[in-house]
Amino acid sequence: MAQEELFLTCFFVLQLLLLHLYLRILKIILMKLSLRLRFLIILIVLTVCGKSQSTFSASNPFYSQSKLPYEAPAFDKIKDADFKPAFEEGMKVHLAEIEKIADNPAPATFENTLVAMEKSGRLLDRTNNVFNVLTGANTNPALQSLQEEEAPRLAAHQDAIYLNTKLFKRIEKVYNDRNPLKPDAEAKRLVEYIYQQFVLAGAKLTDASKTRLKKLNEQEASLSAKFTNQLLAAAKAGALIVDNTGELAGLSQGVLDAAARDAKAKKLDNKWLIPLQNTTQQPVLQSLSDRAIRQKLMSASLNRAEKSDSNDTRNTIAQIAKIRAEKAKLMGFASFAEWKLQDQMAKTPEAVQKFFAQLVPAATAKAKAEAADIQALIDKQNGGFKLQPWDWDYYAEQVRKEKYDLDDSQIKPYFELYRVLEDGVFYAANQLYGVTFKQRHDLPVYQNDVRVYEVFDKDNSTLGLFYCDYFKRDNKSGGAWMSNMVGQTKLLGTMPVIYNVCNFTKPAEGQPALISFSDVTTMFHEFGHGLHGLFASQKYPTLSGTSVARDFVEFPSQFNEHWALDPKVLYHYAVHYKTGEPIPQTLVDKIKKAGTFNQGYRLTEALAASALDMQWHTLSPTDSLKNVDEFERASLKKTGLDLPEVPPRYRSTYFLHIWGNGYAAGYYAYQWTEMLDDDAYSWFEEHGGLTRANGQRFRDMILSRGNTIEYGKMFRDFRGHDPNIIPMQQSRGLIAR
Ligand SMILES: [Zn+2]
Numbered sequence: 001m002a003q004e005e006l007f008l009t010c011f012f013v014l015q016l017l018l019l020h021l022y023l024r025i026l027k028i029i030l031m032k033l034s035l036r037l038r039f040l041i042i043l044i045v046l047t048v049c050g051k052s053q054s055t056f057s058a059s060n061p062f063y064s065q066s067k068l069p070y071e072a073p074a075f076d077k078i079k080d081a082d083f084k085p086a087f088e089e090g091m092k093v094h095l096a097e098i099e100k101i102a103d104n105p106a107p108a109t110f111e112n113t114l115v116a117m118e119k120s121g122r123l124l125d126r127t128n129n130v131f132n133v134l135t136g137a138n139t140n141p142a143l144q145s146l147q148e149e150e151a152p153r154l155a156a157h158q159d160a161i162y163l164n165t166k167l168f169k170r171i172e173k174v175y176n177d178r179n180p181l182k183p184d185a186e187a188k189r190l191v192e193y194i195y196q197q198f199v200l201a202g203a204k205l206t207d208a209s210k211t212r213l214k215k216l217n218e219q220e221a222s223l224s225a226k227f228t229n230q231l232l233a234a235a236k237a238g239a240l241i242v243d244n245t246g247e248l249a250g251l252s253q254g255v256l257d258a259a260a261r262d263a264k265a266k267k268l269d270n271k272w273l274i275p276l277q278n279t280t281q282q283p284v285l286q287s288l289s290d291r292a293i294r295q296k297l298m299s300a301s302l303n304r305a306e307k308s309d310s311n312d313t314r315n316t317i318a319q320i321a322k323i324r325a326e327k328a329k330l331m332g333f334a335s336f337a338e339w340k341l342q343d344q345m346a347k348t349p350e351a352v353q354k355f356f357a358q359l360v361p362a363a364t365a366k367a368k369a370e371a372a373d374i375q376a377l378i379d380k381q382n383g384g385f386k387l388q389p390w391d392w393d394y395y396a397e398q399v400r401k402e403k404y405d406l407d408d409s410q411i412k413p414y415f416e417l418y419r420v421l422e423d424g425v426f427y428a429a430n431q432l433y434g435v436t437f438k439q440r441h442d443l444p445v446y447q448n449d450v451r452v453y454e455v456f457d458k459d460n461s462t463l464g465l466f467y468c469d470y471f472k473r474d475n476k477s478g479g480a481w482m483s484n485m486v487g488q489t490k491l492l493g494t495m496p497v498i499y500n501v502c503n504f505t506k507p508a509e510g511q512p513a514l515i516s517f518s519d520v521t522t523m524f525h526e527f528g529h530g531l532h533g534l535f536a537s538q539k540y541p542t543l544s545g546t547s548v549a550r551d552f553v554e555f556p557s558q559f560n561e562h563w564a565l566d567p568k569v570l571y572h573y574a575v576h577y578k579t580g581e582p583i584p585q586t587l588v589d590k591i592k593k594a595g596t597f598n599q600g601y602r603l604t605e606a607l608a609a610s611a612l613d614m615q616w617h618t619l620s621p622t623d624s625l626k627n628v629d630e631f632e633r634a635s636l637k638k639t640g641l642d643l644p645e646v647p648p649r650y651r652s653t654y655f656l657h658i659w660g661n662g663y664a665a666g667y668y669a670y671q672w673t674e675m676l677d678d679d680a681y682s683w684f685e686e687h688g689g690l691t692r693a694n695g696q697r698f699r700d701m702i703l704s705r706g707n708t709i710e711y712g713k714m715f716r717d718f719r720g721h722d723p724n725i726i727p728m729q730q731s732r733g734l735i736a737r
Helices: 002-030 035-053 080-102 109-121 124-137 141-162 166-177 185-200 205-237 253-265 291-302 314-330 334-338 349-380 389-404 408-414 418-435 517-533 552-567 566-574 587-594 599-616 628-638 669-688 692-703 711-719 726-731
Strands: 240-242 273-275 436-442 451-456 460-470 481-486 497-505
Touching: 035 166, 035 497, 035 726, 080 109, 080 124, 080 141, 080 166, 080 291, 109 166, 124 141, 124 481, 124 497, 141 418, 166 185, 240 291, 253 273, 273 669, 291 389, 314 334, 314 628, 349 389, 349 451, 349 599, 349 669, 349 726, 389 587, 418 436, 418 517, 418 552, 418 692, 460 517, 481 517, 481 711, 497 517, 517 552, 517 692, 552 587, 552 669, 599 628, 599 669, 669 711, 669 726, 692 711
Parallel strands: 460 497
Antiparallel strands: 240 273, 436 451, 451 460, 481 497
8 A cells, every 4th residue: 555655656756857857848949949830839739728628518508408488599608619519419428328229128119219219319409400500591610610520420420320230120129019009190100210211221231231331322422522523613614704895795784893803813804704603504694695605605504514624524423323323222222213212202213204294295395385486586686597595595585574574673662571571471371370470589699680580379379489580691501491490399398499591682771671572482482491390290309390301391382482472462561661552463463474484494494404313313233324425315305305495404414413412313302392382272272262271271281290191191181182283384384274
């Protein structure tokens, strides 16, 4: 004992001496260094110390549930530095919870496995939900770099759960014993869904196949990243450079100034640069009057990634398609699409092909009729040429101006943002579903433009919170979206906290926010997602609200767009902001008529892109693929979408959705959900339109159901039959009503 103490004392003295020596050496070194280097070393030491201090503690706002009503995020307390420790701790705790479930010595039951899984990962969820709000709508460099750092870690975290063999064995046991759960339909659906997700992620593969799948996943991920980078570089290099401003006749001064500025930034003095947008058609094509320059720009767009240089994506996409086909084969499916459609509403590639077949003839016929109209205009102007894709938008714009001219400055005074929200969007929800809204000023927001409303049900009971953030900001992503800050679940006793984000132009101080009709539609759309979230009435978080298949999730949102033009709703909100006059009928007629303009072209180009997506993803690994262009040509011909005047919205070589953004075998979902929403709306038309009773039925059978019923059955139960294509064809103006 004494010897041990002596040893420890000696050891301690020795350590002190050594420390003293280190410090002296360090001081000598520091004195010899330049001032800048000394500063750098001190900075590094401080950073390291700072990092080690950022441990997770009760002072972190994510440590426990928010004390605010509805567990709303305490934006006034959350700091950027809180996220990293919360993510680290959140993943650690979640993994420990999952391991505990997997290692449970008791036989697997629904309660000790599925319900326990549903309850796990709360800290990680809380952190992630708020992180997504801020990185999407109010980001900064610190959050962006943390986002890059955490993305692969979160992906690996998911893998660690889905490929946990012991956990899967328990889920499989519960799945095999699931029939006694039958009276509780939601529980049964949960077991079936979770089991399916594990199987689709590869849980049933042999160890050797799992290793192979992981390897293929890695290869695909790196090829996908390569594609994204190649495309970015190709688009940048493909920008059109013009020497003579005369060639740019037709462009507005604003666009010309931007083109000059962009050229100057590349040290191209006295030149103009037109950057390439993602899509085949380029926005300036509708204004450029010089036909040769239009052709040049279109060709730059179509061939951006096919220049046989390092940015040529043809080889990359051929490899990705092959890897995906091989992955599908490993999983026991005939093609990647067959694998990926398992948990979607469409279920099979054949169902998607059948859907296309119902739409393609009418869409292409309308496009051909539009082409004939445009050709007539070209001939009338003695153009002396045959319409080509680079002419389409230029002449279509002239037809539009002549036939349907919608002057935004005439329309906008009738659409004041918050009047549209409260007297339009909220009013429609009140008339259909009986809900009411009250603005709250006591809850913290992440930015001053954000508004919060509390939502009440028909009996005045509370439903949830709705945040809206409508104005464009530099630190906000483009587009519009909805999501949850807090998800609804009876199991955990939480109610929905929903938000909508848009990018409308912010008015000058003290001026009203006047928006376009397309912005109005966007508000109804995003709020449709919001209602799907607010009416969620699920026990289990996995099945709650908008957690549904991609080819179903846009159904409630697109459906809600219909009410923007319903007379009962429209005349309630579309009132002149100064005079209080309701919107004149002539303007309403113009808005309605413009809705079907050029839809043959728009739908055909989208269907062509969808068809390419499906053709690429129904390949088998043994299909030989020598020539990407040849494959694309053959695919379009085979599907009847090879109209010379209407190229696909994205050609294979720059189709970012499917090679880089997770929409592989899923681009069709945009058109599919349109079929659902138009058909559902036609049910309303057949049954007296906007009434409380009709709204209640839609709420009960669709909006409140989350993913608790098979999608096809859910739709059939509401509509009385499988989705019908006719209403979509009518609303696109492909056939007469
Ligand atoms: Zn949407």
